[in-house]
Amino acid sequence: MHEFRFDPVAMPAAAEALRSEVRAFIAGEVARGAFTPSRNSWSSFDPDFSRKCGEQGYIGMRWPKQYGGHERSALERYVVTEEMLAGGAPVGAHWIADRQSGQQILRYGSERARSTILPRIAAGVCYFSIGMSEPDSGSDLAAVRTRASKTEGGWKISGTKVWTSGAHMTNYLIALARTAPKEDDRHAGLTQFIVDLSHPGVSVRPIYNLYGGHDFNEVVFDEFFVADDMVMGEPGMGWTLVTSELAFERSGPDRFLSTYQLLLESIRAIGTDPDARSANEIGRFVAHLATLRRMSISVAGMLERGEQPTVEAALVKDVGTAFEREIPETFRQLIPTEPSLGAGTSYAELLGMSILRAPGFTIRGGTREILRGMIARGLGLR
Amino acid sequence: MSENRNDLLNTVDRIIDEHCARPLRESAEAGEWPAGLWRALEAVGLDRAALPEEAGGSGLAFEDAMLALRRSAYHATPVPLAETMLAGSLLAAAGLAVPQGALSVAPVNTSDRLEFVHGSTRTSVVGVAHRVPWGNLCAQVVVVGELDGKDIVGMVSTSGSVRGVEQNLAGEPRALLGFDHAQLTTFAALPGGLARLQAGGALCRSVQMAGALERALEYSLLYANERVQFGRPIAKFQAIQHMLAQLAGQVAAASAAADAAVEASALAPDEFAVAVAKSRAGEAAGKGAEIAHQVHGAMGYTREHNLHYVTRRLWSWRDEFGNEPHWQRRLGRLVAAHGADALWPMLSGL
Ligand SMILES: Cc1cc2nc3c(=O)[nH]c(=O)nc-3n(C[C@H](O)[C@H](O)[C@H](O)COP(=O)(O)OP(=O)(O)OC[C@H]3O[C@@H](n4cnc5c(N)ncnc54)[C@H](O)[C@@H]3O)c2cc1C
Numbered sequence: 001m002h003e004f005r006f007d008p009v010a011m012p013a014a015a016e017a018l019r020s021e022v023r024a025f026i027a028g029e030v031a032r033g034a035f036t037p038s039r040n041s042w043s044s045f046d047p048d049f050s051r052k053c054g055e056q057g058y059i060g061m062r063w064p065k066q067y068g069g070h071e072r073s074a075l076e077r078y079v080v081t082e083e084m085l086a087g088g089a090p091v092g093a094h095w096i097a098d099r100q101s102g103q104q105i106l107r108y109g110s111e112r113a114r115s116t117i118l119p120r121i122a123a124g125v126c127y128f129s130i131g132m133s134e135p136d137s138g139s140d141l142a143a144v145r146t147r148a149s150k151t152e153g154g155w156k157i158s159g160t161k162v163w164t165s166g167a168h169m170t171n172y173l174i175a176l177a178r179t180a181p182k183e184d185d186r187h188a189g190l191t192q193f194i195v196d197l198s199h200p201g202v203s204v205r206p207i208y209n210l211y212g213g214h215d216f217n218e219v220v221f222d223e224f225f226v227a228d229d230m231v232m233g234e235p236g237m238g239w240t241l242v243t244s245e246l247a248f249e250r251s252g253p254d255r256f257l258s259t260y261q262l263l264l265e266s267i268r269a270i271g272t273d274p275d276a277r278s279a280n281e282i283g284r285f286v287a288h289l290a291t292l293r294r295m296s297i298s299v300a301g302m303l304e305r306g307e308q309p310t311v312e313a314a315l316v317k318d319v320g321t322a323f324e325r326e327i328p329e330t331f332r333q334l335i336p337t338e339p340s341l342g343a344g345t346s347y348a349e350l351l352g353m354s355i356l357r358a359p360g361f362t363i364r365g366g367t368r369e370i371l372r373g374m375i376a377r378g379l380g381l382r
Numbered sequence: 383m384s385e386n387r388n389d390l391l392n393t394v395d396r397i398i399d400e401h402c403a404r405p406l407r408e409s410a411e412a413g414e415w416p417a418g419l420w421r422a423l424e425a426v427g428l429d430r431a432a433l434p435e436e437a438g439g440s441g442l443a444f445e446d447a448m449l450a451l452r453r454s455a456y457h458a459t460p461v462p463l464a465e466t467m468l469a470g471s472l473l474a475a476a477g478l479a480v481p482q483g484a485l486s487v488a489p490v491n492t493s494d495r496l497e498f499v500h501g502s503t504r505t506s507v508v509g510v511a512h513r514v515p516w517g518n519l520c521a522q523v524v525v526v527g528e529l530d531g532k533d534i535v536g537m538v539s540t541s542g543s544v545r546g547v548e549q550n551l552a553g554e555p556r557a558l559l560g561f562d563h564a565q566l567t568t569f570a571a572l573p574g575g576l577a578r579l580q581a582g583g584a585l586c587r588s589v590q591m592a593g594a595l596e597r598a599l600e601y602s603l604l605y606a607n608e609r610v611q612f613g614r615p616i617a618k619f620q621a622i623q624h625m626l627a628q629l630a631g632q633v634a635a636a637s638a639a640a641d642a643a644v645e646a647s648a649l650a651p652d653e654f655a656v657a658v659a660k661s662r663a664g665e666a667a668g669k670g671a672e673i674a675h676q677v678h679g680a681m682g683y684t685r686e687h688n689l690h691y692v693t694r695r696l697w698s699w700r701d702e703f704g705n706e707p708h709w710q711r712r713l714g715r716l717v718a719a720h721g722a723d724a725l726w727p728m729l730s731g732l
Contacts, residue, residue, distance in 0.1 A: 283710030
């Protein structure tokens with residue numbers, strides 16, 4: 001049996017020093033009115049704030065200096081990300097590029113891709129989207145139909161991506177496409193491409209989400225040209241790349257802090273002398289949160305040691321997203337409020353937006369059911 | 383895992399193998415003291431494992447002592463190991479000598495209080511303590527209460543004070559002790575007082591629940607791979623896989639929470655970390671046991687299968703030394719009193 005171990009990790013002194021620094025930075029930004037702590041931290045889009053993060057050295061932290069990085073540890077990066085989320089900072093613009101795309105380009109990109117793109121990501125001025133899902137390919141990612149065929153000096157891509165978060169504002173996406181016909185091994189013949197969204201041959205159309213917000217898009221490629229040196233890894237390696245990319249997506253504090261601001265405001269609304277039931281619920285969430293944080297830091301420790309904690313990451317995301325979803329469901333009963341829209345920064349609005357966004361938590365980045373399948377595989381059941 | 387830790391686990395495994403067969407489990411549930419098993423644990427110093435070396439400990443780090451306790455719970459070992467460790471550490475914290483033999487602690491019920499009184503020649507204890515674990519089978523219990531408004535720990539013989547014996551759901555004895563000016567054989571001031579006893583007990587139960595949950599998961603995986611229905615192992619059904627994935631999540635969370643509490647409590651139980659652990663592990667105990675039984679079908683509902691040895695303990699331990707609401711409430715009040723803005727610094731330790 002695979003035993004899931006979430007071994008303790010001691011935060012190095014450098015990481016704790018960094019924690020104070022980041023906290024002071026965020027407090028400074030709030031004080032000068034740059035942003036109001038947001039319920040929507042990593043789904044926001046604020047290039048000014050991202051640029052400032054770049055200047056502070058908070059993006060591309062683990063990358064080599066040669067590519068604009070800061071050669072810091074996974075744990076230091078962890079501290080920065082959790083402080084940003086806990087502080088409700090608008091980190092959404094650079095989030096994907098920092099969390100996964102840049103990391104992948106560093107490992108699998110051509111020298112040109114690395115040297116032209118990574119320094120801009122690290123500077124907080126270049127943003128990425130994820131081009132995986134398609135109309136007929138969601139959980140079953142290997143079913144993608146977007147095709148790329150070889151042409152002089154590069155590839156021509158045609159097909160449709162959906163749910164592409166932020167593609168109307170980002171500079172690039174990494175698209176997964178089929179480059180060889182499907183064979184017995186359906187995971188073969190897939191390739192990832194770096195797509196410059198400012199080039200001709202790609203159109204981005206909004207798909208409004210359930211509350212009328214514009215986060216995700218449909219992205220259509222029509223004979224879109226990608227140069228050879230914007231291929232990730234070797235043609236045909238796409239599945240391996242996608243799998244490693246998803247591991248970065250899954251274990252971080254963004255998978256249990258989505259409704260943290262609502263937890264905070266609920267504690268504030270309940271006040272300093274809670275009745276027994278409210279105290280119970282607050283205590284229960286704090287116990288869950290402290291535990292999730294420990295598990296997530298443990299995964300960061302595994303990444304630091306160069307391990308591949310794919311299953312542990314899936315487990316943190318499954319447990320973490322369930323926690324995020326419970327917060328609005330519980331507090332709406334303790335603090336009788338009609339969830340409301342258009343109420344500005346009030347509790348009613350915060351609650352309302354949390355309820356409306358909650359269904360996405362257990363779908364984006366791999367559904368709860370898919371994650372449980374991965375955990376089951378890790379347990380030796382598949 | 384370090385070699386020493388592996389040795390430690392192997393030692394516990396070996397003792398269970400040699401001294402804890404099914405007939406012994408059954409006789410222990412019938413109320414008999416498992417003398418041979420206890421002697422074997424004593425022989426390797428596990429009863430004193432949580433004590434500092436200068437207090438007669440076996441030289442293990444506190445974390446290793448808790449690892450041994452966890453393993454004993456994984457094996458559903460029917461002995462007062464946690465209670466003896468806890469009682470000893472309370473005596474040691476007060477600078478008192480720790481006697482040989484199994485010990486228990488009182489009061490364990492969060493609403494019981496014992497009163498200490500000065501007499502002309504001796505100091506004695508008055509009051510009733512409910513559900514003292516193994517209280518009828520331990521010659522002495524460590525008692526905590528107040529004397530002249532100060533927190534005191536002392537020791538008292540149980541002889542003549544046992545008013546009744548019940549069992550927890552796992553058949554472990556829980557004694558009603560009534561003290562009517564029973565003489566303390568020794569006593570001293572205890573930093574932290576009753577709160578220290580409760581938190582120490584809750585810490586032990588959290589660690590034990592993590593161990594029992596680990597076993598429940600292991601039994602469930604084994605069974606799911608063996609049991610064939612509709613022509614294939616039930617492990618191949620997605621519904622079963624998802625249940626087991628959730629069980630694994632509960633086990634991992636209980637372990638992580640218990641580990642964190644152990645780490646923070648080497649010198650004295652850390653209230654915050656213990657409250658997190660007892661709340662989280664207690665919740666995992668109920669949810670985990672439910673899944674484990676569902677996966678086992680009727681077989682898990684038999685006395686024959688071993689699953690019940692751990693699940694009956696989970697259903698007991700989650701309510702001992704304060705149930706989830708008890709600790710959640712304390713956490714919740716603490717967090718609320720400090721205000722929302724203090725939460726993150728509290729969690730991140732800065
Ligand atoms: C807010 C949000 C943002 C997103 N952003 C992006 C993005 O930027 N880029 C991108 O590429 N994608 C993005 N996605 C898409 C996301 O990755 C997919 O929604 C997800 O992978 C699930 O695919 P689907 O929606 O097609 O659901 P389906 O795969 O059709 O699943 C529907 C239901 O069936 C269940 N199901 C499917 N297969 C199985 C199975 N084998 N066993 C058991 N149950 C199964 C699922 O768990 C789910 O409950 C985003 C989604 C959301 C909600």
